[in-house]
Amino acid sequence: MRIGVFVCHCGSNIAGTVDCAKVAEIAKNFPDVVYADDPMYTCAEPGQAAIEAAIHEHKLDGVVVASCSPRMHEATFRRTVERAGLNRYMFEMANIREHVSWIGKEQQANTNKSAELVEIAVAKLRNNRPLAAKTFDVTKKTLIVGGGVAGIQAALDCAEGGIPVILVERESTIGGKMAKLDKTFPTVDCSACILGPKMVDVAQHPGITLYACAEIEEVSGYVGNFSVKIRKRATYIDWEKCTGCGACSEKCPSKKTPDVFNEFTGTTTAINIPFPQAIPKKAVINAQYCRQFTKGKCGVCAKVCPAGAIDYAMQDSFVTEEVGCIIAATGYELMDWTIYQEYGGGRYPDVITSLQYERLLSASGPTGGHIVRPSDGREPQTIVFIQCVGSRDNSIGRPYCSGFCCMYTAKQAILTKDHLPQSRSYVFYMDIRTPGKMYDEFSRRAVEEYGVEYIRGRVSAVYPDGLGRYVVMGADTLLGEPVEIRADMVVLAVGIEAAKNAPALAEKLRISYDKYGFFMESHVKLKPVETNTAGVFLAGVCQGAKDIPASVAQGSAAAAKALALFARDKLENDPQTAQVDARRCVGCGKCIRCCPFGAITETEIRNEKKAQVIETVCQGCGLCTSTCPQGAVQLSHATDNQILAEVNALCR
Amino acid sequence: MNYAYYPGCSAKGSSADYEKSTQAVCAVLGMNLVEIPGWNCCGSTPAHAVDTELSAALCSRNLDIAAQQGVEKLLTPCPSCLSNLRHTAKRMENPQFRARVDELLDNPAAPDFPGVTSVMQGMAAHCDANGIASFIRKDLGQLTLAPYYGCLMSRPADIMDFGDPENPTLMECLLAACGAKVLDFPLKTACCGASYGIPERTMTARLSARILRLATDMKADAIVAACPLCQMNLDLRQPQAAKEADAIFAMPVLYFTQIMGLAFGLSPDTLGLEKLRVSASALLDKLEPAPSISKTPVEGGQSCE
Incomplete structure (x- = not known):
């Protein structure tokens, strides 16, 4: 075998603490190494050309690049060797940047360690075999989890691109958080007016199948061929028959049902349609409050329904969809701010969340768009907005910024002045973070045109003064003195957190999530839409805090990824899969039971039970190889012999 | 025991x-x-x-x-x-x-x-709410009380181990067990000014006045304290606080043990009520004999812990 070694300087990233020329020199003494060099930037165009030239000139049949993490450039260099006529698996990478130069300062030690890592890579490469990918068919259909604005955008873009879409929404209507907003920044246009038409498009598009009141139960398969089991929760209404006329909720006697859509600012009926523009516009029964369920008798809705759609005996049902890719767009929730006992911990009726305030501002909200105090229905004269309640607060383990609160607080303060011209608004802030297009101009308007008083500092306590108002105690850190404001109402810009069952969904989708429950993108900068599971993409706040324009953009980006995937009729698998040596296999079936992907089946060879790997399903995790008592299962490109060669090289 | x-x-x-x-x-x-x-x-x-x-x-x-x-x-x-x-x-x-x-x-x-x-906390561990109720001899039902822990009892939370540092509720539980009406007193863990009563008298007066003002506005019959220094600032220094706030306060400040003692039918003398600067006599007038005295604790008594 003839091996070439390239020790990358990565500018000064590696060469700063590693003697790359010396590593290349040492490498020349390793077995089968016939050529070694230390280029400045191996990944750059000249660097790659040099590898190709060396392959031809020195008749190399294997290449080692010692540079950055394989997660950065393995795919790049595999393509390079392939262009020069080698099999892409006749390439190995030694990570001497993240694993060496970035973490140690001592040049001697770093140089030694780099040489050892190169030696390991050479030893592995000497045992490599060319591998070939297999092709398989693709189901050209996208499943989108979550019907907020990001999911809606992704669904419409996919459908417009000719790809059928399955849209799964947990609530009884799509629209997500945006549907609850009154106006949107920085243009102060009506949220329902700009989102509503998109929601209608979803309902009317022949390419989109919508499952509302539905959740993901199980996911199996792999990129191009996922099988998704969907649980359709019992709504107790036959939606085929329901016309959305609303007669049922008019007559429903259970009128004290908490109104989830209105963020609990009011009550609703046990059977209801959350808001006039709901899609689908279908009624749902809240069984916890419905008298038919709690008391065993009522049946009013069944009597008044002109379509005969009420079905108290309805059970959850399941449907399975075959799709080629999945877009997660599950959004966010507000964190439980009631841990802040200094703001009353939820005990004071006029201390409300910003989302509740949106519902008070909204014409379709519980007050018809009039700002009044929940406690006594009076118009507030002084309103205090407190920012960063549950954001950027290490004391409660939430160091992250929720991103959009500065802007919506400015918007709410502006709208407050429009609704109540005599009112005064105060905003307690830490920093004003308004880096979007027309954003800073907008927040300046709140201060300069609307006279909103911004106070830089935190609020230490909010408490009722015993006379019907609230005392807001805080600090003005610019003046360096305490401030005290008598307020009629306090609005908390509550920080966001990942949707409650986001981690459970992530595990079903086999994607990673961070310690706050937000889904992990494949690369923070360069792959913000992809995940580490092929064929699963992200859109919206489920990946991290972002506002409506960014969510819409990411929804479109995810759709573009889906369309690009489906531009090909067949996909290639990764040949780094498990292989069963039928001569050694005793048919015990342990590998079948341990495989998390269902990629191993039982087969019969000459009347003997044997394990067989479905290569297109196998993800190459290696569980079966370490489970097999016979050593009959080997993972291609990480075989026992290859790993032992690496260990031997290091321990020699 | x-x-x-x-x-x-x-x-x-x-x-x-x-x-x-x-x-x-x-x-x-x-x-x-x-x-x-x-x-x-x-x-x-x-x-x-x-x-x-x-x-x-x-x-x-x-x-x-x-x-x-x-x-x-x-x-x-x-x-x-x-x-x-x-x-x-x-x-x-x-x-x-x-x-x-x-x-x-x-x-x-x-x-x-x-x-x-x-x-x-020792009392709460010793007997549950029903156990306390079994000793009641006077009806405190006419009393509206503002429980006040002071800033120190619950802070720092990990050292003091006294419930939520901003919203402890143990005293409420004991006072309610004694039959009194207990306010959700928002300033229950606010600082009274503590030892700054000597070097920075006006600051202590201002902080104490805030507490006295709220208890007055919430129509409390008394503030119930658990700390000697808080009690002194709110009671003995009440005129200083009133002067600072340009107000007139007449707010009795009792220790929680004094309130419990009253519920148990102990004499004002036994409880040292004569030591209070702001007289508790208005409180005593509101006490009535307990209508029925249950000597044995009810089954399933709730713990205050």
């Missing part, structure tokens, strides 16, 4: 009424408080503000005495003593710190100190 007891120096002087009522109420509950012998002042604010090791030496001596007596749990009525004793126990877990403190003591301190807890 015997309980090892560290009264703290205020009990022997400025808060003799707290001490008197604590003893009387604990006697009714069947808690016999046994002072540890030869105890000394915990150092209070001056010691720990000037020298942490000196403060720890003073406290370690007391904890050592309790340890020598084989005490498992030491009760103290004063939040400041509790705070100093608990901080010391925590700091003495550090061997270097312990070595420096040991140098200040006649003999090295015992390796393990007993746990220290407040009398209030």
